Amino acid sequence: MNWDLKEVSKDIRCDVLSSIAHVGVGHLGGSLSIVDVLTVLYFEAMKVNPQDPHMPGRDRFVCSKGHAGPAVYATLSRRGFFDRERLFVLNDGGAGMPSHCDMHIPGVDMTAGSLGQGFSCAVGMALGSRLEDDGATVYALLGDGESQEGQIWESAMFAASKKLDNLIAFTDYNKLQSDGTVAQINDLAPLGAKWAAFGWNVIDVASGNDVDEISAAVRQAKANRGSGKPTMVILNTVKGCGVQWIMDLGVASHSCNINEEQLKAAIAVIKGV
Amino acid sequence: MEMRAVYAACLAEMMEKDPHVVVLDADLSGSHGTKKLYERFPNQAFNCGIAEQNMACVAAGLSTYGFKPWIESFTPFTTRRICDQIAISVCYADQNVKIVGSDPGITAQLNGGTHMSMEDIGVLRSIPNIVIVEPADTVQLRAAMEALDAYEHPAYLRLFRKELPVLFDENTYKFDLFKVDTMREGSDLTIFVSGFMTKDALDAAEILSKEGISCEVVNVHTIKPIDREGVIRAARKTGAVLDLDNHNVIGGLHSAVLEVLAAEKIPCSVVGVQDRFGEVGKLPYLREVMGMRLEDIVEAARKAVSLK
Numbered sequence: 043m044n045w046d047l048k049e050v051s052k053d054i055r056c057d058v059l060s061s062i063a064h065v066g067v068g069h070l071g072g073s074l075s076i077v078d079v080l081t082v083l084y085f086e087a088m089k090v091n092p093q094d095p096h097m098p099g100r101d102r103f104v105c106s107k108g109h110a111g112p113a114v115y116a117t118l119s120r121r122g123f124f125d126r127e128r129l130f131v132l133n134d135g136g137a138g139m140p141s142h143c144d145m146h147i148p149g150v151d152m153t154a155g156s157l158g159q160g161f162s163c164a165v166g167m168a169l170g171s172r173l174e175d176d177g178a179t180v181y182a183l184l185g186d187g188e189s190q191e192g193q194i195w196e197s198a199m200f201a202a203s204k205k206l207d208n209l210i211a212f213t214d215y216n217k218l219q220s221d222g223t224v225a226q227i228n229d230l231a232p233l234g235a236k237w238a239a240f241g242w243n244v245i246d247v248a249s250g251n252d253v254d255e256i257s258a259a260v261r262q263a264k265a266n267r268g269s270g271k272p273t274m275v276i277l278n279t280v281k282g283c284g285v286q287w288i289m290d291l292g293v294a295s296h297s298c299n300i301n302e303e304q305l306k307a308a309i310a311v312i313k314g315v
Numbered sequence: 316m317e318m319r320a321v322y323a324a325c326l327a328e329m330m331e332k333d334p335h336v337v338v339l340d341a342d343l344s345g346s347h348g349t350k351k352l353y354e355r356f357p358n359q360a361f362n363c364g365i366a367e368q369n370m371a372c373v374a375a376g377l378s379t380y381g382f383k384p385w386i387e388s389f390t391p392f393t394t395r396r397i398c399d400q401i402a403i404s405v406c407y408a409d410q411n412v413k414i415v416g417s418d419p420g421i422t423a424q425l426n427g428g429t430h431m432s433m434e435d436i437g438v439l440r441s442i443p444n445i446v447i448v449e450p451a452d453t454v455q456l457r458a459a460m461e462a463l464d465a466y467e468h469p470a471y472l473r474l475f476r477k478e479l480p481v482l483f484d485e486n487t488y489k490f491d492l493f494k495v496d497t498m499r500e501g502s503d504l505t506i507f508v509s510g511f512m513t514k515d516a517l518d519a520a521e522i523l524s525k526e527g528i529s530c531e532v533v534n535v536h537t538i539k540p541i542d543r544e545g546v547i548r549a550a551r552k553t554g555a556v557l558d559l560d561n562h563n564v565i566g567g568l569h570s571a572v573l574e575v576l577a578a579e580k581i582p583c584s585v586v587g588v589q590d591r592f593g594e595v596g597k598l599p600y601l602r603e604v605m606g607m608r609l610e611d612i613v614e615a616a617r618k619a620v621s622l623k
Contacts, residue, residue, distance in 0.1 A: 102379075145379075145408060152379060153408040156399055162369045163404055166376020173358055174380065193400075196366035200373065204361070 047253040050120065051081040055284045056309045057116035061129040063305040068132075068141055070288050071281035071295030073113035075216045075251065076105075076183060079277055080117040082256045083181055087264070092122035095148040099176040102167050104152040106160030107185030107214060108142040114150065115139070123149035158191030161211065165201045168209035168272070179264065182211045187219030190228045195240070201272045202241030209272040210263045211242075215250065216281035220296045234276055243273040250277025251284075284312055319417070319476040321453040323348035325460045326385060330356050336464070339374055339386045341367045347387050347417060347476070367392050371400035371412070378410035383464065389423065390416035390432035390473065398438055401469070406444040411467045417474045419449070420561035421593060421601040422511060431593025437566020439471050440539050446492070447539040449473035451513035454483035455536055458490030466492065475511045482513060492537055495545035501531035504620050505549045507572050508559040509535050512607075516559055519612045528620055529553075538568050546575045550583075557619040559612060560587030582622035586615045 054077050062068035084090065088101040105114045112132060119126045124147070131137035138146060142155030151167070154160030164182035171178040184194065201209055215233060217224050224230055234244045243266045247259045256277065263273040282288030282295040285308045291298055300308075326349060329336045337359045344350040344362060353360045363370040367388060374384035386393060393416045394401070405412045416435055423430040439445055446466065450456035456474070463470045482498065490496075498513070499520050508516040513534050520530035533549045535541060550556050556576065558569040564587040573583055588605055602608045 152376070153403070156403045158368070159372045159375075159400055159404045162372030162400075163376035163379070165369070166373035166378075167380055168376075169361070169373065170377045170380025170382055173382070193366075193368040193372070196369035197372075200363055200366065200369050203364075 045085040047081050047085060047257070050085050051078050051253055052312050054081060054113070054116045054120055055312050057120065057126065057129055058112050059285070059300065059305055059308050061112050061116060061132045063300045063302065064130045065133045065141070066301070067297065067299045068112060069109045069297050070300060071218065071291070071298070072107060072185065072214065072216070073110045074283050074285060074288065075279040075281045076110055076113050076214050077284070078251045078253050079183065079212055079256050080113055082253055082260055084117050084121045086257060087260045088181070089178070090121070090149070092149065095123055099178055101179045101181065102151045102164070103181045104154060104160045104164040104167070105143050105183050106154050106164065107157065107183060107188050108154030108160060111141045111143040114143055115147065118147070118149035121149070157185065157188040158193035161194055162197040165197045165206065165209065168201065168206040169204060171208055172206065178208065180209050182209070184211060184213050186213055186215045186217060186224050186230060189213060189230055198237065198240040198242065205270040206272050207267050207269050210260070210275065211272065212275045212277050214279050215276050216279045218281045218293050218296065222293055237274040241271060243269060243271045245273060245275045247275060247277050250279035286311070316453055317348070317476065317478045318453060318456055318474060319348040321456055322460070322474060323352065325457050327352055327355065329464050330359050333383070334359065335381055336383045337361065337377060337385070339363055339370050339384055341365055341370050341388045341392060343388050349387065367397045368400050371397045372404045374412045375404040375408060375410040378412055383411055385413040385415060387415035387417065389426070389430055390419045390435050391430060394432060394435035394471070395438055401439065401445070402442045405469045406442050409444060409468060412469055413463055414469070414471045415474055416471065417476045419473045419475065419510065420588065421598065421605055421607065422475055422561065423593065424597055424601065425595060427595030428593040433563040433588045433593060434566060435473065436538055436562050436568065437570065440566065440571065444469055445539065446470040446537065447473065448492070448537050449509040450536055451510055451534055452479050452482045454481060454485045454488050455490065458488060459492070459536060462490060462492040473510065479511055480514050482517070493540065493542060495542045495549070496534040496536065497531065497549065498534050499530065499532040501529040501553060503529045503553055504555045504557060504616055505531045505533060505553045506557045506559060506616070507533050507535050507546065507568065509538060509568055510561055512559040512561055515609055515612055518609055519616055522613050523616055528616065530616065535568060538571050541571045541575060543575050546572055547579065550576055550579060550581050554581055555619050555623045556581055556583040557616050558583065558585045558587070560585055563588050563590055565590055582619065584615055584619040584622070586612050
């Protein structure tokens, strides 16, 4: 099925906002910045089966920046892995929907939240896929702040050393973290050169919230299979993308409040009504 | 035969039988006797280099793919160094990862204080969803590894690497992962022990028997989940307890036993590491400075009985 990715991404954005608004507070900025890559992955690139979330040979996705769970859940529910109603018990006690990614939720391939770990798990999956020879591609999404964790670079070295060219990673390079800008706190630049130096193919996407650019980058990354190198796609994104007042919050968008009124206004803008 | 030789042989058998059993190293395969597995099973042995955090999570990722990874290194590097990876990616995510820590407690000897983990059991015991096993000899080690292979959840194997006296009869030994092994019946004092000190417990019991003190020696190979029923039954039988703990007396076997016996009015003593770091030296020296020699155990046993 061919989806209108731009329209799908709008629906997912609205669901992310609605789901977090149910709680009243959450990781809005870093959830909204990755909606477009999630859209491209789940509605175009990935071989998955919502009716059989554990289908052997499926492609895998690990959201290593586990706090963006609301974006992953909204995407999975849109794709048909579970009912949309489930988005509205986010962080409710006993509901089994923690906002940090949890693999007990249909379609979530790995639990994540302690930064740096999900990426290593994805590397393990890529190794597993190669050993099983199931032809799957393993995708991982890293935060830029998360990339300050030493474990990320342990994994980067290992994946290149083991020639895991069935692994495609993304960096959500929105350049903001909880306490300030990435440049101020502990700069990652030059990020692409770092990954290249670690033995990875690197693709830089100037507009990391543009589904067409992301789609082209994923096709290019997939074509790298056989190169003997994993691929890092650096997505230059905007934290809070799609909602002006959240983008305007800058650093404060990492975790912020949203009320019903703000939600309605944001949805109206996204839907263009 | 050295414990590591049996460990490696047992791993090899499991890998031969099941291509999903894999071993991961952090540049210490040579120390664990597993180096030869790399040639024999090139698709089941992976050296992660000196990067234990990545190793633990790669193992978790492999487990999500149906593999059964065993990760190994010296005790401090597979426990305290990667505590969070074990807690979240292995235990919280309930992945079938077997964690092997070798040279526990004072047995790190010449590697000294930096390589001595006196807290590994305490650290891991406070994480839910992990089984902790410390074998006392090669027979128990083999039985434990087979049981852990069949147990498809997180587990920690605390492994003494060198040679140990064989205490169990391989022809008759029946291992139950979740039950203690009573190795000697007694009526005056119950000694709880795991790992290499098990031989000391038996030797102490023999010495004490000549003084008219009858010791029950109970091997607690599985420290978590501890066999509550077995511990309580053995403690009540004699009315006095001595724990032998190659670990800080805070958090290890002794603590586990105390937690079980908290409601019992039974005096509990301990021979173990008294909340201090390790230091370099050979085992006789370390036993002496830590108060963990056979004579220390015998003396502690006499005192323990007098507390009744």
